[in-house]
Amino acid sequence: MATTCSDASELRSLAHLTSRPDYFGRVSAVVQRLAGAVDEAEALALLKNAAHCMGADSAAFGSFIRDDPSHESYRFLLACDPVWCLEYGRRAWYAHDPWLNYALLHSQPVRASEIPVTTLEEKEIVELAEEFGVKSAVIVPAPASGSVTRIGVLCLGSAQDGFFEGDGFVALKIAARSLAMELNEWWIDRIKRELRESARITSEDLALLRHERLGHGTKRIAAELGTSPGSVDSRFQRINAKLGVANRKAAASLAAEYGLI
Structure with a gap:
């Protein structure tokens, strides 16, 4: 009771x-x-x-x-x-x-x-x-x-x-x-x-979030990953949607907070 x-x-x-x-x-x-x-x-x-x-x-x-x-x-x-x-x-x-x-x-x-x-x-x-x-x-x-x-x-x-x-x-x-x-x-x-059940964050997502956590800008991330700045921005938008946050800084903070990166 x-x-x-x-x-x-x-x-x-x-x-x-x-x-x-x-x-x-x-x-x-x-x-x-x-x-x-x-x-x-x-x-x-x-x-x-x-x-x-x-x-x-x-x-x-x-x-x-x-x-x-x-x-x-x-x-x-x-x-x-x-x-x-x-x-x-x-x-x-x-x-x-x-x-x-x-x-x-x-x-x-x-x-x-x-x-x-x-x-x-x-x-x-x-x-x-x-x-x-x-x-x-x-x-x-x-x-x-x-x-x-x-x-x-x-x-x-x-x-x-x-x-x-x-x-x-x-x-x-x-x-x-x-x-x-x-x-x-x-x-x-x-x-x-x-985060575990619904975000479905991939290893590629985590690599982007680590760069963001280190303060790297879009152009540097694109150069290091061998892709275009537009692709980097699009991938961050998808990550933000997965994690339910407004921006990439918040996404990286959330991932770090719970030990994902």
């Missing part, structure tokens, strides 16, 4: 919720099921359930590659108001988001109220979150291990002012960190499977 936390919303004190003897067990039972999630819908349902077990009204998880100005590597699971997400995306606020930027530089979970907000864009982002019911939030970075540079960030939100500010935060951090790490591992494994 699926583990649910249907009564968590009745406990409006974080200290009260985290002091329950079954608190960690209830969260852990949901988190442990993430590795077996077959698709995004199932992973999202588990995110919603785990967040609810921890007392959150909403949650969002993002996984992305560091230093990705194109944002092509970004993947999201959004258990929150869809209008908020649409407005956030319309304004392309990724580069200015203080919560995302915190996750790039830190590994410790933190209350959103502790993250400095200084620029106009940052203030607008936080105000938009509050407008859609995120009046208190916790930001949980999820750094990857080994050579993988994909990192994640979990945001837990509450419509109750100051919900995450009081006692119980230490226990919440432990539970939230396990959820964030499992979500990031799930995305990494999913992307690896997609």
Whole structure:
């Protein structure tokens, strides 16, 4: 039987919720099921359930590659108001988001109220979150291990002012960190499977991607491979389509990220 936390919303004190003897067990039972999630819908349902077990009204998880100005590597699971997400995306606020930027530089979970907000864009982002019911939030970075540079960030939100500010935060951090790490591992494994199963990258494709990774231009690649610049560009376009990215730089970064080159 699926583990649910249907009564968590009745406990409006974080200290009260985290002091329950079954608190960690209830969260852990949901988190442990993430590795077996077959698709995004199932992973999202588990995110919603785990967040609810921890007392959150909403949650969002993002996984992305560091230093990705194109944002092509970004993947999201959004258990929150869809209008908020649409407005956030319309304004392309990724580069200015203080919560995302915190996750790039830190590994410790933190209350959103502790993250400095200084620029106009940052203030607008936080105000938009509050407008859609995120009046208190916790930001949980999820750094990857080994050579993988994909990192994640979990945001837990509450419509109750100051919900995450009081006692119980230490226990919440432990539970939230396990959820964030499992979500990031799930995305990494999913992307690896997609590359293996659907991209069908050939050895010739990998040779082109290695050149791109080394910063070689089209003319140099064509000369070294004994073909025309037009042929090189066409082959890169096919590779981009296979990998589902916008350009050859993103394709080479993705291939390197998952050990293909």
